[in-house]
Amino acid sequence: MEPEDHLFRREAGRMVATLTRIFGVHNLALAEDVVQDAFCRALEVWKFRGLPENPSAWLMATAKNRALDVLRAVPLVAAEDTRVTRRLLDRYEIPARTVSYHARSDPARERELLEHLAGGADLALVTDAGTPVVSDPGEGLVAAWAGRGGVVVAIPGASSVLAAVAASGVAGPRWSFEGFLPRSGRERRDRLAAIAADERGAVLFEAPGRLVATLGDLVSACGGDRAGAVCRELTKLHEQVVRAPLAELARQASDETIPARGEVVVVVGWGRGIAQTAADQSDSLSAARADVERLVAGGVARGDAARRVAAATGLPRRSLYGADRA
DSSP: OOHHHHHHHHHHHHHHHHHHHHHOGGGHHHHHHHHHHHHHHHHHHHHHHOOOSSOEEEEEOSOOHHHHHHHHHOSEEEESSHHHHHHHHHHTTOOOEEEEOOTTOOHHHHHHHHHHHHTTOOEEEEOSSSOTTSSSSOHHHHHHHHHTTOEEEEEOOOOHHHHHHHHHSOSOSSEEEEEEOOSSHHHHHHHHHHHHHOSSEEEEEEOGGGHHHHHHHHHHHHOTTSEEEEEESTTSTTOEEEEEEHHHHHHHHHTTSSOSOSOEEEEEOOOTTHHHHHHHHHHHHHHHHHHHHHHHHTTOOHHHHHHHHHHHHOOOGGGGGGSOOO
């Protein structure tokens, strides 16, 4: 028998005993089924990487069977909202202790969780309606534990990002995930300009109360004709996907044809030819600046030269002052 198989069987026996205590002695068969399913998935990985020496921080996305198995096995659950998570645990009669861990948690809470893991115990991290770290709490905790050499296991569930890409039909073959845009200021303008100049589609999260403003800003940055989609409550009972040019989406959000309720994902369609257009504009600007330099070399004042070339090309005069001076 290979060493890995021996360790596998030993660890499987220990987990069966643990789960039997959790499920009750009359549920030995259930405990064995859980362990067999979990370890069969892990064995092939472990044979190549070896059994993990550190406890695992399990990232929970949704209540699938594998996630429920882990929640039943871990002693502690760090939850974005303990009230929501407690309802889930109670529904499935899971006794795990819960502590709150959210975007506004004190740094001391993260240290407590790291100490829990360092002490040899597992931890499950649960967020309310998304995946930890993906525009949800957990980035600092996961980075810190991984930085110590700890094991981090993701258990994916329903993903609004991938659901929006698939259902919108406009994201294109390549796309970026932008999360939530900055609320205001130069950083927001820069991000919008980057989306507008990018040939790839873009996927954004937005709060329902800010949807109208964000769609209006996208129209200004990307143009009203660029394709888009507003996806609400994806993977839930009241799911809605509206596909239209950005200007039409902005109008429907403004008159509440698209309700300002629920969780919202905005997809900006991929821009066919945007990269080529940007290259053409760069070539035109370079040629215009060269014209300015020729006029200056001929004795024309730089300001007058810039005005003449701006009038002839339609380019902003200020953009023509960036030429290298001869």
